[in-house]
Amino acid sequence: MTMLFEVAGSTARPAATHSLTEMGLHERAHLQEWVLDQPQVLGDDVLIVTSEFDRWSGHDGTRTRDRLDVLGLDAAGRLVVAELKRDDSGGDVHLQAITYAALVSRFTLETLAEAHAQYRTRRGDPMTTSEAADRIAEHVGGELDPDVLRRPRLVLIAGSFPRQVTHTAVWLSEMGVDISLVSVTVWRVDNRLVAGFTKVYPTAEVEEFTLAPARAEARVATEKAAERNRAANAVRRLVEAELLSNGEALTLQPTHGTTAQTRAAIADWVAEDPARGRATWRNDPVSPLVWAADGQPWRPTTLAKHILLEAAGVDAAVRGPAWWVTSAGADLAELADGGSGRKDWSYLHRLLDAVPAGRWTTYGDLAQLVGTAAQPLGNHVMKCPECTNAYRVLASTGRPSPGFNWSDPGFTKSVEEVLAEEGVRFTNGAADPAQRLRADDLRRLAGAV
Missing domain, CATH: 1.10.10.10 (Winged helix-like DNA-binding domain superfamily/Winged helix DNA-binding domain)
Known part of the structure; x- marks a missing residue:
């Protein structure tokens, strides 16, 4: 339970709570947009893959009208299925979430990339399926693990949950399904609305002591992904720690995902136009590199893959931040990985x-x-x-x-x-x-x- 107080000196009075319905707020136009804008509500390092997803079809080509509110992907490569209700969740919200989890558990990188490209384009940020695939690969630090992908997390967000939902959530958790209940509350303070999201299940104690075997396996998979996540999140950590200034010069130095033969091909290709081997940094968490060859912003991995394909005709997974080095000789992955990701001063x-x-x-x-x-x-x-x-x-x-x-x-x-x-x-x-x-x-x- 979250309590919010208006304080004035030594006095405090409870702020008035309201349901979203009372305040004229809607599930799609408001609650869903809050989650899309602040995906940390769904957990740490969650990339929004899509919302309002309804492109389901069976083997016979029959379409269904079911609509998944929000689909995310965490940095460990686990899908996050979010079902939203603006007030009382109703007694079957968990059944809807389970259905969606079963459907998305068969998704592949290609399926997710197509959905993400359509989602970004629909929201005014045009993206090709190839670019979306690169964005997903950067987020998880490499390739998706099919076994991890088959175990989505469920996050139910509502104003309140009836007992049949909370009881079912506890049972599902004990059976190894990773499910969370998050309550949303709205307060009016100084004629402004304040929204609060509180995780009501599982509590930290429950997570610690009710790890069923399947849930423990998911945690092991998450831990195994930690190493590759460091590279995936290199750009975000560099921007947050302000380790590089806007306009700082970077030089191409192909390493990860290359052979001596491909590196020689890239060197010959750069020699034809030295601008191909230069970029400058900008503190943008999405596209932080401005490539001197075309003056356009790029994601490190997307640019590295583009260079590898253009110079050597090779289409392979690479860790882009490791390809670009500063004047001091440190590549972006190394620079971001200094200790906890913050610079040692x-x-x-x-x-x-x-x-x-x-x-x-x-x-x-x-x-x-x-x-x-x-x-x-x-x-x-x-x-x-x-x-x-x-x-x-x-x-x-x-x-x-x-x-x-x-x-x-x-x-x-x-x-x-x-x-x-x-x-x-x-x-x-x-x-x-x-x-x-x-x-x-x-x-x-x-x-x-």
Whole structure:
């Protein structure tokens, strides 16, 4: 149960709850769109494959009018069947979900790619079936496992669930079916509507202690997929961690999925037009590479497959992020896989500690040593409590960054005033270049600390 309160100082009062019907909200136009916009409601790392899917047919070609609300795919390659009801779920919602799960359990990559392409195109993002297949392959980090695909997860979302549904969900879970019940509630707060999604079954304790054999097998399959998921989610982690700046140059270096023969063919193909071997990064989780050969945005894996086919005539699965390297020599997969997917900034902290009073350095000098770009490094410094001497880091012009703020909001001196007190000379608002510590200077100082 989720309780929402309106608070004012030391007082709190319950916010008024409403059903979707009371607020004039509808299942398709509202609840379904919320789920499509925020797929984390269905679980971690879920890609929406399609919605309103009704293209079923039997062996005799007979069509059925059943409509699957939402079909997703998690990063482990498991299908997610979601059935939505705006208020009380009714007594047969689980039966509908089971029927859809049985139908989609026979889906293949080709079926899913066709459905996803139609869904994206219908929603204003035209996509070919081939592009959709690449998008799905990127999401799961390679090929789909038919055994995992045959065990869809069920997610039932409704305002409330009658006992026959909750009892059946418990029994299905004990029989090895992965099923979740999620309640949706709407509150009105300050004349705004707030929607809340609460997982009412299974609780963490139930998930821990009621693992039937089939459910345990699904968990093992998920764990086995973790390695390949790291590559699939490389782009998302790079964007979230801001490890690369917009416009950062990348160079083609074919590795995964290639042989010596195909790499030689790609090298000859790039030699004909060197732009084919260059790209720039943009912090877009969908199409982060701008290929110099055509100026168009691409997904890393889609572009790698395109290059492999064009240069060597080979159509094979590849891990695209491993094909593109930064000026520091790290490929995108390696860069995203640093620890938990976040960059280790400990060396930066050591460098900042080494900057003495009366001297200054730049974000670019630090970025050169740390192995990143100036923009993500600056973003980190601005919000990092461990970054001592951050005020001694200036832009390449010798001027303080406009976004710099003191950790103590009550401190009123400007960066220029503090640096001047430490002995840094300023001319027309710019710090003296002679007092700048460049990358080699910083490396020597940090080595002496």
